[in-house]
Amino acid sequence: MAVYTDVSPAELGTFLSGYDIGTLTSFHGIAEGVENSNFLVQTTTGSYILTLYEKRVKTGDLPFFIGLMQHLAARGLSCPQPVAARSGAMLAQIADRPAAMVTFLPGVSVRRPTAQHCAELGHGLAQLHLAGADFPMRRANALSVAGWRPLFEAAGSQADDVAPGLAATIAEELGRLEASWPADLPSGVIHADLFPDNAFFLDDRLSGIIDFYFACTDFLAYDVAVCLNAWCFEADGAYNVTKGRALLAGYEALRPLSPAEKAALPRLARGAALRFLLTRLVDWLNVPEGALVRPKDPLEYLRKLRFHRAVDSAQDYGLVA
Ligand SMILES: Nc1ncnc2c1ncn2[C@@H]1O[C@H](COP(=O)(O)OP(=O)(O)O)[C@@H](O)[C@H]1O
Ligand SMILES: N[C@@H](CCOP(=O)(O)O)C(=O)O
16 A cells, blocks of 8 residues: 555544444554555554545445455455444545545565465465355456556656657557457456455465455456466566466366466466556656655566567466366
């Protein structure tokens, strides 16, 4: 998280009086993350996370996110659970922002995932997909292929200031993906942002998944592609096929990919790389003044995109045929 909106102790104290979770003992803003404002709130009954929803989160989508976390938790997935106010409401308002209080999950995120972490993550992702299969609400993925051109239009004119030639690379890739994006693959609830900072581990076992605010209804294999991008590249930009193999094997142990999903994986991985390149580029060029946030490097995803452009088949990611 980041902190875009400040909350005063008095405001938070008043806010907490609407909940049955004790009285405030301490709180602080959390610097990690880039989307919403998050606070670690400690009360006389324990620790909680207060999230204030910022620019990319539409208020109309909040019931989907809240309902999804409740649904997944009820099916045994370890994820934050929304805490109801005394009125029964899961959503509230503080500092003029929509907000929710959720349970605090123990565990730590890993900066340099090992193959073991990747295997655990793949398994957890498949568990999430299976647990979400009967979730009744739908939410279109606003950041799928149709959402990429508007992002490019917002940032494209400054892209070459970030890296010479970047605008042309994005334009070419966007055109290709718009023309070839799969139309019909198994769909359902996806997390859509399951990066290492959104997965917690205890003793190298996956202990929880957080940050469901990009979750939506889309191709399940696209979520796998997002994770290959986020978990299986080394800091020097090299793809680690051992980690990819572990992630895919962990996933397929619970939910085997169909032949069509396997064939589509390289395109989905290119699309996932372009999606994060574009959102990072927009964020890089638009850091709000005074915000506690560390924008993420868009060029990391340019390097990943270049790797995917040279991939022939899902076997290159470590998929065992
Ligand atoms: N339920 C939770 N339990 C424990 N820590 C959490 C929880 N939710 C968020 N955090 C902490 O806050 C950080 C940012 O949260 P996140 O949901 O990823 O924000 P963003 O929506 O900006 O990505 C996480 O990296 C984690 O450290
Ligand atoms: N994971 C995205 C940005 C959103 O990150 P989060 O920290 O809010 O989960 C990226 O790396 O570009």
